[in-house]
Amino acid sequence: MEPNVYYAIQPAFTGGEVSQDVASRVDLDKYQLSLLQAENAIIRPYGAVRKRPGSIYCGTTKNNGYAILQRFEFSSELDYMLEFGAGYLRIWRDGQYIGVDLQTPYQIDDLEKLRFVQSVDVMYICSGKYPVKKLSRYAEQNWTFTDIDWTRAAYGDINMNENLTITPSATTGTITLIASDDVFTDNNIGDSIKIEQYVAGKSVAINASQTTTSTSIQVGKTWKVISHGTWTGTLEVQVSYDGGSTWKMLRSYTSNGDYNPTESGDVEDYADMRLSVTITSGTIKADLSAYPYNHTGYADITAVSGAREATANVSKMLGDTSATSNWYLSAWSAANGYPNTVTFFQDRLVFGGSRKYPQRVWMSKTGDYENFEVVKESGSITDDSAVTIDLLSQKACTINHLDVGNDLIVMTEGNLWTIAGSETVTPTNITPRQQENYGTNNVIPVRVGSRVVYVQRRGSIIRDTGYHYDTDSYVGQDLTILAKHLIKGRTIKDAAYAQEPDSMIYFVTSDGQLICLTYVPEQKVYGWSHFVTDGEYTDVCAIASGNNDVIYAVVKRTIDGSTKYYIEQFDKDKSESVSQQDYCMMDAATIINGNTALSTVTGLSYLEGKEVFVIGDGYLFDTLTVQNGALTLPQAAKRIVIGLPYTEILEQPNWDAGNTPSGTVQGRKKQVTTAILRLSNSFGGKIGRDANHLNEIIYDSSRLELGEDVLCSGDIKASLGRGGFDANGRTFIVHDTPYPFSVSAIIREVTFGG
Template identity: 40%
Template sequence: MKPMYISQLAFTTGEISPDVSRRFDLDQFKSALLLAENAVIRPYGAVARRQGSEYIGQVKNKDKSTRLFEFTAEKNKSFLLEIGEQYIRVWRNGIYTGIELETPFESDVVDKLNCIQSGDVMFICSGKYPVKTLSRYSDTDWRFDTYKLSEQPYGEVNIDKESTVILNGETLTATKDIFNADMVGSVMQIEHYVKSIATSSIGEVIERREWRIGDRHGGRNTLIGTDYNNINYDVEQFSSDEDLSWKFTSHGTWNGTVKIQISNDGGTTWKDYRVYTSNNDYNVTDTGKVSPSAKLKVVSDLKGGSVNVDLSFLPHVSYGVVEIKEFTDSKHVKVNVLNGVVENEATSKFRFGQWGKGLGYPRVCTFYQDRFILASSNQYPNYIWFSRTGDYSNFGVEKVGGTITDDSAITLPVINRKMYDIRHLIPANDLLILTSGNEWIIDGSKTITPTNCNLRTQTQRGASECEPQYIGNRCVYVQARGCVVRDLGYSYESDNYTGADLTLFVKHLTKYRNFITSAYAQDPDSIVYYVTDDGNIDCLTYIPEQKVYAWSHFTTKGKYKYAESVAEGEQDSLYVIVERDFKSGTVMCIERFEPMYNADNNNVYMDCYIRQTSTENISTITIPHLIGEDVQIVVNGRERPIKEVPPTAIINIDGKAQSVAVGINYTTRLRIPSIEMQIQDGTLQGRVLTMSRLSMNILNSFGGKIGRNFNHMDDISLPPLKLYSGDKACILPKFDGVYSTDASVCIMHEKPYPFNLLSVTREIEIGGGFPNVTGL
């Protein structure tokens, strides 16, 4: 039979598992690979040897957990944060800046940190400590602090009327055992009913003074001429959820002006609030409302006569706040008074803050609709807390006329039967909430308010703790139990959020493994990198609008531990932490993958490499981290013989050298699946075939081997000393006879050079029917 020529023009399905390796009926099979090790799938269809990773340093503590985070400063300017046990170090463009800050985070806490950035401030949630901030004031001025909250959210009000508290000085005493040592640092809100607070003046003539609402037991004074009187009662001692109502009355016969003045900054500045005038013919009765933080005072300017005045606050509920600073016993604590608390009056109306050492602190944070949003503490794993609109430190509630204002803070429990904990918050058109067992949204089509904050469940799958990535208008996340990657997006057909299993065809990559962390590099190829618990990286080229969901994977001489993408210039660089067991000992390296370029001679195809360039001759290169290792050497773009790094860590370079790179090699392996087509007498499946030649179309490539398996391979013959682009015909090595039922092709590359495969065309001859079967 005459030869047939069958082409595979793209590889945008990426790697597929053996379970579907013969599913020729699938559209995805036409662009699939059976193996894509140390390769990436380019969005337009090519499969390329992955770039190498440059050694930039080591983590501070190799025996402790360490993570990497991107800090974006401005356009095209980002930093890499190395966060380990009780420290943060700052890197930029692959160079350690020398900046290190102290933190409280222990190794087990580092693994669970959740961060969100707003401007030059990064907010860091740990679950164990109050929310922290990392602020950048300049490239050399970084500060780590505890985020100061003006108000916190509170739990339910105590309903046991026999359980009361009373404040005396700085000691808070309870009638029942309600305190414990873990409450130190937490806050408590204490409610009192405050009767009418009155101040008044009568009779006697005095020197120039002023009236000020201050002392609950103020005296009575008379205003004459330009004199004014002072009554000392400080409203700021008290806090209320609602505005306070006041009443003012004047008595007597007087000629002149009496004013009520108000201060909203604690008495520093005053302005006229009410102005009353009389010509011996008028007295005042007036009422109004002011903010509970306001101060009022009365000032007079009289030309004659005398006036008596009464100024009072009407009955109201006062909300005082204390911070517990010292534990004495289960009935006694020492406190700092943050907002005024009525002393020596017992009350059963109190409630504790929802965050503290014993209760835990939020583990998740984000921003949405100009609110700072926190979620999931140890005590409240299914709660979400929204700050007040535009006031990120304020989680308090404000009422006007008894009605909660629209910009007030919100506390929202995500109620479900199994009490799933909230793991991720993703701000999009709606607020996406991923829990350990299901997925929810809060509708973002309208402004979120305390009366308009509606939860809607979407799917019932759950998310792992691996960071989700929001790409385009879809959320890509790792499903609970850590071995399935799904996307989630709005569907007009179902009016719901839904998505697909993106690992359906690559179960061999995910079975018995977990994804522990992820990073997304948008440019140039839109790839999500997943670090697995066995030390590999699985790569997903994700372009949903083109239906590209292509997998490959990275291996190295060591174990990948963490990955983060950092914007550098116009493209994204992937940084990784790699555990490497060298002859000199175990090291935890920080390495950087530079972005893929079309001009691949810009990249280095070795791992843990150091590169040195100079306009003058380079005679030596020092690589202390690779002492005792066999290394590849590339000088001026040409490979030199492998050498072992001596104890001095210095390798001598012979000849003229303006560019030297030294690192450890890695192997790229590709396997292109067999073929299927309908022929006159049926199918190719199970038929013996002969395939001795093929043609590859490659771009900017050099080196590599090819064969029908990885045990019998020949070198790909290309022009020397330059990168080749174009068609390349290859004769496959023969082994185990001429005929086979499998027409797959294997390509391997282990030299420090690029290889980009665009397409493959195989020459096939059908040898007859099924092969001989024996043993039946």
């Protein structure tokens, strides 16, 4: 009896790489579109799977040490890349270090905790450990990295001990602060203190028959002037907003023996006021009164003499020299910690979490990003004042991240909150809402359209979340549920999103792999693959370049017995080219485009002792070894690509035909003897039923021998050989040559029997 032959097509690979545990889940819709292995491969959102591009060597990190990369988006046409390492920041553009090297306080352990937000040419950087920094670009070679000179910083909670008072020695200038109990430590040096005092009403009188000026009184809000007598001349009410250095006329009254003013008003800010009269006849009696008020003043602590005494410079006049228990210290300080994370929301600069206030969110004044002052008018807080709110839950969960779409999303180590963007946030109108309870780790979430992809707290689950209209809440899913093998025994250390060309998110694992998710949620495309290299990926970053996003990585490699940290750029998508010489399918590669043919290539010390691939003018030479930083080519070439080899592996899951008249085909003996590969601009590779039984995929080899373009598009029939029957019916592809390889479909010829 002749065996039955069945032809089965896998028309797409958008299911991506799935675990062996899912190898029998023929009930899943994604099963027919999945792969059991997709190593060094990219899942394209429209269905194909292609060999990943190689990486081009850009340079070594400073001091050859661990570093992270961060995007600085100056404009839609111009992106920079920031390299943060131990105590430094270097700036790159288009894969080239531009020569700018700035000193920072960050050490290796701080780098994973850095958070960034940018407004045009200014980037704010949080660490939780150091004061918020500001990176500013003024020109290509003119950058600064500074502390922020706050117009008014945020303050912590009010002192709750009514018996613990602070007494200032003066209201302006350099003063001494005396505490009634232990308050100050050396960590308070550099802090700001906010002091609230009740100031009683005051008045000053003048009784004059000649030109004279009264002493001044301090006015916090409302003042009143009244005069008596018969006099001829002018009475002025004068005001000073700089401690009496300069005076301006606020009101002027003229009398010719027939008028005495009575008037009240408000000052714009705390001020000194006085009376000034010019008399030509008669006598005037005048009183200027300041109404009682609550005064708020500020001072910056410059030295600490002991636990109960500190020196400070007054930055905004104090009310008087009386003791008060109503005082606040800086929310952000060496003693309290500094903000963990930062973003912009409704034209406010927003910070989240600190060591002392792990659940607190601070928002600046509207449009005034470096001002966290609360302003009152007529006894009410103004809508544009700074906002402070605590996200209260049963457990104090530290805020790790802030993200903004339509709403402000606050991600803590234990839950997720939102602050609605449908209403304008003010100090009296802000309503946080708790959403999910999964928590996040230190990896910065990535936003893809209206959804946010983040790493769960313990670092081994990747989830997404977004607003769901039906439930009026944020909901998401575990994106790794079918690919647990990619994260088993690993944690995620970093992430980057490249929108173009394939909408992919790249995750760095703790053991140096890149696991990649092709993510198009509106089309229900969630396709995993993974990258490996001769070394370890330690960080990743996406930078805009033309119409594409280019991926850069920090790669830890062992070269000539020593550990090196290289910055490498994955080659841009060139899948439309029909010429093999246009591609870079090697790692840590050097590309030479010369006007004259070279037979010796130097400058390769970064690959010393490594066995490398070399393509010269489209022809693949036998592997060569770099010695003394150089290679001698078998023949001279103008277009030369040199780099480390890597291998693509594709494995299809068990073949399934659904429910046949005789039932399922699972568990029945079968053999895949032939596969038709639907290729696009591809060359090379081997195919078989497993890694131990592989045959070369046959192309037109004469074109390669002639140095012609060899890339093939269309259907290629490949023999898997007759290696026996098994219960799987899998197809295994290995591609280990430096050529592109893109498959849009595989048709298997399956024989039953055995």
